[in-house]
Amino acid sequence: MLPYECYVGGNAALGDQARAVRRAVFIEEQGVSEAEEMDDKDDEATHVVVTDGDDPVATARFRFVDETTARIERVAVLESYRGEGLGVRVMDAAETTAREQGATSAFLHGQSRVEGFYEKLGYEAEGETFEEAGIPHVEMGKPLE
Secondary structure (H helix, E strand, C coil): CCCCEEEEECCHHHHHHHHHHHHHHHHHHCCCCHHHHCCCCHHHCEEEEEEECCEEEEEEEEEEEECCEEEEEEEEECHHHCCCCHHHHHHHHHHHHHHHCCCCEEEEEEEHHHHHHHHHCCCEECCCCEEECCEEEEEEEEECC
16 A cells, blocks of 8 residues: 555645646646646546645546546646556546546546556547647546446
8 A cells, every 4th residue: 555645525725735736747847837727627626636744746636527427637746756656546536536426437638648557547549639738638538337
């Protein structure tokens, strides 16, 4: 078992922790604009945050796009924590919680460079590569049943 704690919910404190990880990964490391990254969807999302002590180190969020389809977004792990299984952990928590809330499928826009990570989790590419926030992405989907 990993020595980290995993939290799931929609409260403001969890959203703040998620945004701290996303700021470090997407804005500072990858150069995504703050306006694009810090969208207005956090309040309607369920956040997953993994912490090391009091420090948030990995995150994801999901939203329902209809009654049975969850969109998983903003999957991020701080650079110094990559390779420790935390991406798998936040994805598992997001999928499990979405399934518990009635999702039978999930989709995401994954960065092309990490498409293999999502494939190992059972996601399949659906369509052509496209740009989002100036970064090549591919839409991927997976049944959650």
